[in-house]
Structures are given as C-alpha cells and as structure tokens.
Amino acid sequence: MNTATLSFSEELIRPYLFATPEGQRLELYIKGVHCGHCVYKIEKSLKPNTDILHYRFESGGHRLTLWGAPQIHFSQILQAIRDLGFEVIPLTETEDGNQRDLETKQNLKRLAVAAVAAGNIMLFSVAIYLGADGEFRSFFHRLSLALVLPVLLYSAQSIWRGSYQSLKTLRFNLDLPIGLALGFGFFMSLYSLLAGLDHIYFDTLAVVVFIILSSRMMLKYYVDGIYLKNLVHFVPGVYQARVWREGGWSEISHTQLSVGDRLLVRRGEIVAADGELLSKEAVIDQAVLTGETKPRVMAQGDPVFAGTQVAAGEVEILVRQVGATTRVGQYVQTALHHVREGQEESFVWVSRFTAFVILAAVVTFAFFAFQGLWEAAFQRSFAMIIIACPCAMSFGIPLIRLFSGQLAMKNGIVIRKPTVLKKLHDFKSICFDKTGTLTQAKVKVNRDDFFHLAPGDQKALLALELSMDHPISNGFKEFLSAVGNELPVVENFRYRPGLGIEGDIGGDQWAVRSYEGKFNEKKLQIYKNGEALSLLRVSADAKEDLDELFRDLVQRQFKISILSGDDANAVNALADQIPLESRGVMLSQATPEQKESTVSRMGDSCIMVGDGINDIIALQKAPISVCMPGALENNMSLADITLTRGYLKDVQTLFKIGDRVLGTERRLFAFTCFYNLMCVGLAGLGWISPVAAAVIMPVSSFTVLTLVTLGLRRV
Amino acid sequence: MDILYIMVVVSLSLSIGFLVLFFWAVDHHQMSSLDAVAWNALEEAEVVNQDGIQSLDKSKK
Numbered sequence: 160m161n162t163a164t165l166s167f168s169e170e171l172i173r174p175y176l177f178a179t180p181e182g183q184r185l186e187l188y189i190k191g192v193h194c195g196h197c198v199y200k201i202e203k204s205l206k207p208n209t210d211i212l213h214y215r216f217e218s219g220g221h222r223l224t225l226w227g228a229p230q231i232h233f234s235q236i237l238q239a240i241r242d243l244g245f246e247v248i249p250l251t252e253t254e255d256g257n258q259r260d261l262e263t264k265q266n267l268k269r270l271a272v273a274a275v276a277a278g279n280i281m282l283f284s285v286a287i288y289l290g291a292d293g294e295f296r297s298f299f300h301r302l303s304l305a306l307v308l309p310v311l312l313y314s315a316q317s318i319w320r321g322s323y324q325s326l327k328t329l330r331f332n333l334d335l336p337i338g339l340a341l342g343f344g345f346f347m348s349l350y351s352l353l354a355g356l357d358h359i360y361f362d363t364l365a366v367v368v369f370i371i372l373s374s375r376m377m378l379k380y381y382v383d384g385i386y387l388k389n390l391v392h393f394v395p396g397v398y399q400a401r402v403w404r405e406g407g408w409s410e411i412s413h414t415q416l417s418v419g420d421r422l423l424v425r426r427g428e429i430v431a432a433d434g435e436l437l438s439k440e441a442v443i444d445q446a447v448l449t450g451e452t453k454p455r456v457m458a459q460g461d462p463v464f465a466g467t468q469v470a471a472g473e474v475e476i477l478v479r480q481v482g483a484t485t486r487v488g489q490y491v492q493t494a495l496h497h498v499r500e501g502q503e504e505s506f507v508w509v510s511r512f513t514a515f516v517i518l519a520a521v522v523t524f525a526f527f528a529f530q531g532l533w534e535a536a537f538q539r540s541f542a543m544i545i546i547a548c549p550c551a552m553s554f555g556i557p558l559i560r561l562f563s564g565q566l567a568m569k570n571g572i573v574i575r576k577p578t579v580l581k582k583l584h585d586f587k588s589i590c591f592d593k594t595g596t597l598t599q600a601k602v603k604v605n606r607d608d609f610f611h612l613a614p615g616d617q618k619a620l621l622a623l624e625l626s627m628d629h630p631i632s633n634g635f636k637e638f639l640s641a642v643g644n645e646l647p648v649v650e651n652f653r654y655r656p657g658l659g660i661e662g663d664i665g666g667d668q669w670a671v672r673s674y675e676g677k678f679n680e681k682k683l684q685i686y687k688n689g690e691a692l693s694l695l696r697v698s699a700d701a702k703e704d705l706d707e708l709f710r711d712l713v714q715r716q717f718k719i720s721i722l723s724g725d726d727a728n729a730v731n732a733l734a735d736q737i738p739l740e741s742r743g744v745m746l747s748q749a750t751p752e753q754k755e756s757t758v759s760r761m762g763d764s765c766i767m768v769g770d771g772i773n774d775i776i777a778l779q780k781a782p783i784s785v786c787m788p789g790a791l792e793n794n795m796s797l798a799d800i801t802l803t804r805g806y807l808k809d810v811q812t813l814f815k816i817g818d819r820v821l822g823t824e825r826r827l828f829a830f831t832c833f834y835n836l837m838c839v840g841l842a843g844l845g846w847i848s849p850v851a852a853a854v855i856m857p858v859s860s861f862t863v864l865t866l867v868t869l870g871l872r873r874v
Numbered sequence: 875m876d877i878l879y880i881m882v883v884v885s886l887s888l889s890i891g892f893l894v895l896f897f898w899a900v901d902h903h904q905m906s907s908l909d910a911v912a913w914n915a916l917e918e919a920e921v922v923n924q925d926g927i928q929s930l931d932k933s934k935k
Binding site for chain 1: 875886889890893896897900901903905912913
C-alpha cells in the first residue's frame with residue numbers, strides 16, 4: 160500500500176488539462192490495475208464527486224479519462240486514487256500516443272478480415288480437396304478469389320509497405336521476399352483459374368497472411384510487454400518533493416529539484432533524486448532498482464537513488480543528480496534509445512540474410528519450374544521464404560541490450576553503451592586510479608593531530624582543504640561540525656598533483672604537502688608562510704574486495720596497471736599484491752596528462768577505471784571507461800560505465816555480465832544458423848508446406864525470446 | 875446440391891456480420907491497446923525529466 164504523504168496540487172496538474180465546452184478534461188495512466196475489481200474500486204471513489212461530469216476507462220482499466228466541471232479539483236481525485244494504492248500519472252494527448260493506439264486498432268481489423276477470409280476459403284478448399292468437381296469446383300475457386308482480394312489488398316498492407324521501403328532504401332527485410340511470393344502466387348493462381356489449370360493457391364495465400372499477421376502481433380505484444388515491464392515501473396509520475404527553501408521546508412514539483420538541494424523524504428515516500436544521505440541513518444527499500452526484498456540500512460554519506468522508497472522515519476538527502484541524469488533516469492534513457500535504435504545494429508545482417516533467402520528461393524523455383532513442376536516450384540520456394548527467420552538479429556540483439564542493461568543496473572552498474580559489454584572479453588589491459596578507486600574514497604585524518612593545531616589554524620586548514628573535491632580533502636569534512644561553518648576565504652588556490660595544495664588566507668601563505676611514508680602511515684605536512692607547522696597522519700585503507708578483484712583479473716589474464724597522483728610507496732604497496740607477470744605500468748605522482756598519455760600508449764585494448772576530476776581526460780581517452788562514484792557530475796556523463804556503489808566487486812560483476820552477454824549472443828546465433836539451415840533446407844526439399852512454415856516460424860521467434868530471457872536472468 | 879449455394883450465402887453473411895460487429899467494437903474503444911498508454915507515460919516522463927514539466931504545455935495539441 161502506498162503510504163506517501165506528499166499530495167498532488169492543482170498547479171502540478173495544470174499543464175495536463177484540456178479545456179472542453181463543459182469544463183476540463185484530464186487523461187490518466189493508472190499503474191497497478193490488473194483486474195476488474197481494481198477498476199471497480201476506482202469507479203467507486205469517483206462516483207461521490209459531483210464535479211465529475213463523466214469518465215471512461217480504456218486499455219483494460221489502465222487509461223482513465225475524466226471530464227469535469229470548471230470548478231473541479233482534479234488533485235483531490237488523483238489523491239483519492241493514489242490512496243487506494245494505485246500510482247497515477249497524468250498524460251498529455253500527444254500525436255505519437257494516438258498513433259500507437261490507432262495502429263493497434265488497424266492491425267486488429269486487418270487480422271479479423273484475414274481470419275474471416277482464410278476461414279471461409281479453407282471451407283471451400285476442403286470441399287475441393289475432398290473431390291468437389293465441375294461447376295462447384297469453379298464456383299468455389301471464384302469465391303476464393305473474391306475472398307482473397309481483401310486479404311491481399313487490405314490485410315497484407317504492412318507487408319506491401321515493408322516491401323516498398325525495402326526496395327526504396329535497398330535495405331532488404333523479410334517483407335520483400337514475402338511480398339514477392341504473395342504477388343507471384345496470386346498472379347499465378349489467377350492465370351491458372353482463367354486458363355482452367357490446377358495451380359491455384361488462394362487458400363495458401365490467405366492462411367499464410369493470417370498466420371504471419373497474428374504471429375507478428377503476438378510477438379510485438381510480447382516483446383513490447385518485456386520492454387514496458389522493465390521500464391515503466393521506473394516512471395514516478397508527477398509528484399511533489401519537499402525541499403529546504405528560505406529557512407523552511409517547501410513542497411515543489413520533483414522536476415524543479417536542483418543539484419545541491421536538501422530533500423526531506425518521509426516513510427513511504429519515493430526518493431525523487433540521486434543524492435548523498437545527510438541523516439545519520441536511513442532504512443531504504445531499493446526493490447524497484449535491485450529487486451532486493453529486504454530494505455537496506457544506509458549510513459550518513461551513503462548514496463541514495465531516485466526511485467527507492469524510505470521504509471522508516473524521515474531522511475534528509477543532499478541532491479547530486481536529478482531527472483535524466485539519475486541512475487534510473489540514465490537506465491531508462493539508454494533503454495528507450497535502444498528500443499528505438501536497436502534495429503540499426505542488426506540491419507546489415509538482416510539485409511544479407513534476406514538476400515540469401517531470396518536467392519535460395521529463386522534458385523529452387525527456377526530448378527523446378529524448368530522441369531515443368533510449377534506446383535513444387537511455388538510451394539517449396541514460398542515455404543522457404545516464410546520459414547526463414549532472422550529473429551536473433553532483428554529483436555534478439557535489442558533484447559539482449561535491454562536485459563543486460565537491467566542486470567547491470569540491479570548490480571549498481573549504469574551502462575551508457577550496452578554494446579561495450581560484449582567487447583570486454585577482447586580487452587586484456589586494465590588501468591586503475593588509486594585513491595577512491597582501489598582505496599577508500601574518504602581518507603581518515605587523525606583527529607588528535609588536527610585538534611592539536613590552534614583554533615585559527617584549524618579553520619584556515621579546513622578552508623584550504625575544502626576548496627577542492629579530493630579524497631584527502633573529503634577526509635577533513637568531519638571536523639566541520641566542531642570547527643564551525645564560518646571559514647576564512649581562500650585566495651589564489653592552487654592544486655599540484657602528486658605534491659599538494661596551496662593558497663592565501665588572511666595574508667598568510669598556506670600549503671599542504673604530501674609527506675613520504677609507508678602505505679597506511681601517510682602524513683601531510685602543513686606549511687604556514689613557508690615554515691613547517693605540523694604533521695597530520697592520514698590513512699586510506701584499501702577497499703575490502705581488492706584482493707579478490709586482483710585474483711579475478713589475473714585469472715582472466717589481464718595486465719593490471721595503477722596510475723596514481725600519490726607517491727611511489729603507496730603505489731608499490733598495492734603493486735605488491737599483483738603477481739609480477741600480471742603487472743603493467745605502475746605510475747606514481749602522475750598528472751592527469753601523464754595518466755592520459757599512458758592510457759593512449761596502451762592502445763585499443765585498455766580499460767580505464769577512475770573516479771576523480773583528475774581522471775577525466777584519461778577516461779575520455781580509454782576505449783572503455785569505467786567511473787567510480789566521485790566527481791559524479793563530471794564523470795557519469797563521460798564514462799561508458801559507472802559503478803554507482805563504488806564496490807570493486809562490481810568490476811568483477813561487469814566482466815561476468817559481459818561473459819553472459821557474449822555467451823547468449825553466441826547461443827542465439829548458433830540457434831538461428833541451425834534453425835535456418837535446417838528448416839529452409841527441409842522446405843526446399845518439400846518436407847514443409849507453406850502453411851506449416853507459417854506455423855513453425857513464430858515458434859523459432861519465441862525460442863529466441865526464451866534463450867535471451869534465460870541467458871540474462873542473473874549474473 | 876443447390877442447398878450449397880444457400881449455405882454459402884448464409885456463411886458469408888454470418889462472416890460479414892461478425893466483421894461489422896468487430897469493427898464497431900474496435901472503433902468504440904473495446905479493443906484499445908493495453909500498452910499504448912504505458913508507452914505514453916514512459917515517453918512523457920522522459921520529456922519531463924529532461925525539459926521540466928512546463929514543456930508539456932508546448933507539446934499539447
């Protein structure tokens with residue numbers, strides 16, 4: 160039960176309203192309706208409202224149109240429906256939406272005409288096959304001709320349209336050979352009817368058109384359902400968010416959130432943006448993203464993601480990403496992009512495949528026609544065209560992209576380009592940034608050392624460190640509450656990679672330099688006006704799963720390189736954990752430019768994994784870039800892959816998903832080759848009739864769907 | 875066997891009658907797409923997330 164306490168407002172709904180002569184109209188998509196009782200519950204809630212003039216449910220109860228009087232408060236109605244447990248999403252009436260609905264209706268009508276005509280023609284054909292002769296034979300043939308005309312001229316329009324497009328653009332698709340076969344079959348049958356011959360195939364043409372249309376419709380419905388099931392439950396609808404504005408909490412539309420806002424989310428409410436937890440603790444239900452049924456306990460500083468739900472209490476979140484740049488937003492964007500563009504990747508193969516099928520059919524036809532065996536020529540070549548199926552390429556590959564993207568997202572991985580997953584297998588070189596990637600993002604600064612400084616020096620040091628976003632700087636943030644938020648202004652701030660930072664504060668020159676020491680005993684030397692002031696001990700522990708990651712990479716025969724702005728001792732301490740034969744370049748005190756040139760020199764087989772601002776140019780240079788959470792605003796849009804949780808084991812998961820994608824694609828292609836060679840061959844030998852071919856072909860399509868679903872169900 | 879002609883006429887009349895009723899049902903929203911409205915919501919969410927809710931005013935007919 161949705162227990163959200165934020166409500167709709169009339170302001171929020173205004174862009175969705177349409178004026179009518181009687182008042183206003185609102186279209187709604189209702190998520191969660193799955194039976195007649197759901198519709199009944201919603202109807203019952205509408206009836207007492209006298210401002211509703213009338214309403215209409217469509218699409219199985221998912222679409223509700225409301226017509227209301229001018230004084231109607233739609234926000235109250237939407238809130239009442241939401242209180243019943245349904246998510247309500249207002250819609251605008253776009254042309255695309257109507258077009259899709261119109262297309263479905265037209266397809267249904269065409270299918271009905273094909274079904275009725277094919278059924279009646281088969282009745283007459285049965286009579287002919289059972290021996291009807293003389294005037295009845297001729298009468299039934301003529302009736303069949305009259306009935307097949309609406310099938311070919313009306314029902315088969317999509318096939319003619321596809322054939323025309325194929326010829327116009329010279330990008331062959333399967334509509335072309337089917338269209339050619341239908342046309343040829345019709346004219347051959349017409350000639351036979353007029354000449355009193357026996358080669359009449361109106362029944363075959365009508366039944367094949369019916370089966371092709373019905374199987375395409377079922378397949379489209381099923382595949383669309385898969386896409387929608389994966390994507391539409393991420394749509395949050397339109398709702399309010401509670402943000403800190405001008406000294407108090409205000410409710411605004413979630414689309415008006417900005418990076419840096421403080422967001423307050425109460426129990427049962429949906430988190431509206433990606434961010435960082437400001438509260439000490441939070442219990443978050445992440446089921447919508449990861450599928451986990453148990454809510455997770457998050458600590459201060461942990462990342463929180465849009466679409467998740469607060470399971471207990473109320474939490475404050477610092478907004479880091481909004482809208483399309485959130486983790487779920489990026490996933491939906493990428494998935495929608497591939498739904499629209501997915502065919503592009505496979506059209507070359509579909510085109511070649513279709514050309515091969517046409518050639519095989521023409522050769523078969525010619526072989527039998529030259530021997531005077533016209534019936535065999537037509538039946539076999541028609542059957543070959545119908546049974547051929549490039550389904551692995553036409554929808555199998557886009558589905559693999561969708562499922563692999565979702566599997567990655569469940570494991571905290573956002574992939575901008577799903578095509579990189581299958582390429583991972585070819586890469587044998589991987590470069591890691593150190594701090595924040597292989598080691599904890601937050602460096603621990605020794606408290607005693609810091610508070611040993613004079614209060615004024617503490618504030619100056621804090622001001623200098625917090626002038627940049629760096630793991631070492633971030634380690635000073637915990638002292639803010641003790642020192643206070645009023646920090647002096649830093650002028651002439653400079654960052655020297657591998658050395659430290661410096662700046663001018665209140666007329667004094669301050670500098671913080673890296674002090675050589677063993678790994679885990681690193682120190683920072685503080686300088687004031689050129690004189691050493693103090694030494695601060697800092698430590699950055701290696702991430703927990705580092706050993707396991709290195710072992711896995713060594714097993715995969717990767718060359719592991721570490722590119723770091725840190726000192727040589729720190730880099731060597733990590734390098735010692737990598738066997739000699741697997742060690743690549745170990746670069747210390749590296750500038751961003753040096754990291755970039757190292758990645759460049761490694762050529763086309765290098766994966767770069769980094770997090771901070773100083774990794775951006777190296778990430779851009781690498782053929783595959785993987786970003787850890789760090790300077791999110793910059794890196795997420797630049798990297799091919801983002802590991803949103805920052806766990807090193809997610810690097811291993813990435814490779815496992817890549818293996819699965821490659822394995823599934825190979826199985827898919829193997830099945831398609833086997834199926835097409837075997838079935839097209841059998842059809843050519845006359846073992847499969849055109850009607851049987853029309854029944855077998857959708858079976859292969861559903862087999863492809865099953866292979867993809869099973870292959871990418873889990874890592 | 876002349877009864878066959880009558881049977882054919884009856885059969886075709888029933889078939890045409892079914893088609894007329896079916897077309898009527900489709901035109902009166904009895905067979906609306908179950909998914910079209912979900913695609914609407916998905917694609918509008920994409921627009922709203924990128925351009926903000928006010929952009930919807932411009933996209934309305």
